[in-house]
Amino acid sequence: MHNEVRVRLTEVEAYMGDGEDPGSHAFRGQTPRTAVMFGEPGHLYAYFTYGMHVCVNVVCSPAGQASAVLLRAGEVIEGIDSARMRRLTSRSDRDLAQGPARLAVALGIPLSANGTDLATGSLRLELQPAVPTFQTGPRTGVSGPGGSTDFSWRYWIPGDPTVSPYKAAVPRKPVRGAGPTPL
DNA sequence: TATGCGATTGCCT
DNA sequence: GGCAATCGCATAG
Numbered sequence: 001m002h003n004e005v006r007v008r009l010t011e012v013e014a015y016m017g018d019g020e021d022p023g024s025h026a027f028r029g030q031t032p033r034t035a036v037m038f039g040e041p042g043h044l045y046a047y048f049t050y051g052m053h054v055c056v057n058v059v060c061s062p063a064g065q066a067s068a069v070l071l072r073a074g075e076v077i078e079g080i081d082s083a084r085m086r087r088l089t090s091r092s093d094r095d096l097a098q099g100p101a102r103l104a105v106a107l108g109i110p111l112s113a114n115g116t117d118l119a120t121g122s123l124r125l126e127l128q129p130a131v132p133t134f135q136t137g138p139r140t141g142v143s144g145p146g147g148s149t150d151f152s153w154r155y156w157i158p159g160d161p162t163v164s165p166y167k168a169a170v171p172r173k174p175v176r177g178a179g180p181t182p183l
Numbered sequence: 184t185a186t187g188c189g190a191t192t193g194c195c196t
Numbered sequence: 197g198g199c200a201a202t203c204g205c206a207t208a209g
Contacts, residue, residue, distance in 0.1 A: 013190070023190075025205095033205060050191050051202025057190085070190055089193070101191055141190050 003082040005107055007074030007097050010160045013139045014153035015057070017066025023139055023146020026066035036115045037066040044123065046104070046114040053101035054111050058118065058125060072100050072140070072154070075162045082108075094161045133158060140164075 017026030017037060025047070026034045036045045037059055045057040045068050057068035074097040076083045083096045083106040090096050097103040109123065118125050138147055139154045156163045 015190075025190080028206080031206070047190085048204065049189055051189095051204075053191050053202095055190060072190085099191070139190070143189090146190095 003079060003108075005079035005083045005086075006077050007103065007107065008077050009071060009074045010162045011073035011154070011156040011164075013070040013072055013155070014060075015068050015070060021146060021151065022144055023142035023151060024066070024068075026068075027146075030066070034066065037068050039063055039115070040117070042118050042125075044109070044113050044116040044118060044121075046109060046111055048111050054104040054109065055100040056104045056107075056109050056113075070100060071103055073098050073156070073162050073164065074103055074106075075160070076106060098162050098164060 015021055015024040015026070015037075017024050017034075019027060019029075021027055024037075026037045030038045033047060034045075036043060037057075039059060040063050041059050041061060043059045045059050046054055047057075048054055055070060057070045059068050061067040076093065076096045080093065080096070084090070084093075086105050086108055087096050087102060090102070095102065097106040107123075113121075113123065116123060134155050135158045136152045137154050137156075138149050138152055141147075142151075145151070
């Protein structure tokens with residue numbers, strides 16, 4: 001079959017647990033939803049948000065400890081036709097996996113993939129030798145202290161077009177979480 | 184049991 | 197560039 005889609009990850013975010021990371025789903029301890037985060041590493045943590053989007057994480061730390069890496073963006077390097085079919089709303093190829101929910105759609109990862117073992121399932125994570133250069137900064141969409149520079153756990157490849165523009169250029173302070181904001 | 188909000192996206196102006 | 201859509205989960209009562 002040729003509908004396999006591969007992406008080169010260009011943007012990720014790290015999330016810890018154990019009450020040390022205010023921005024993490026696992027901050028307040030284990031719940032039914034975050035159970036996977038406390039499980040075996042190398043498994044997928046997929047969750048549903050905003051009533052319509054799926055985001056994908058990879059569990060990192062050993063069982064009993066919660067941590068995950070959110071896959072935020074990537075460049076489609078194989079199966080781009082399949083990715084286009086899945087992402088009919090995307091206007092350009094660089095939008096195919098630009099953003100966590102888009103990435104999940106482009107890769108065809110459903111919410112039911114939560115808990116999947118990357119070592120045995122049809123989903124794979126391939127480690128490359130090295131990333132030449134990368135930048136770090138505050139995480140996106142995280143309010144409160146967790147979104148501040150105290151937790152600069154977003155990593156991306158500088159200048160890569162698949163990294164969302166406003167996220168790539170963050171010379172300013174975090175917009176949210178700086179006090180009561182009239183919305 | 185009830186309520187508020189979120190690790191966002193896409194459409195509208 | 198700004199905002200509505202949409203619903204499961206976590207927290208409070």
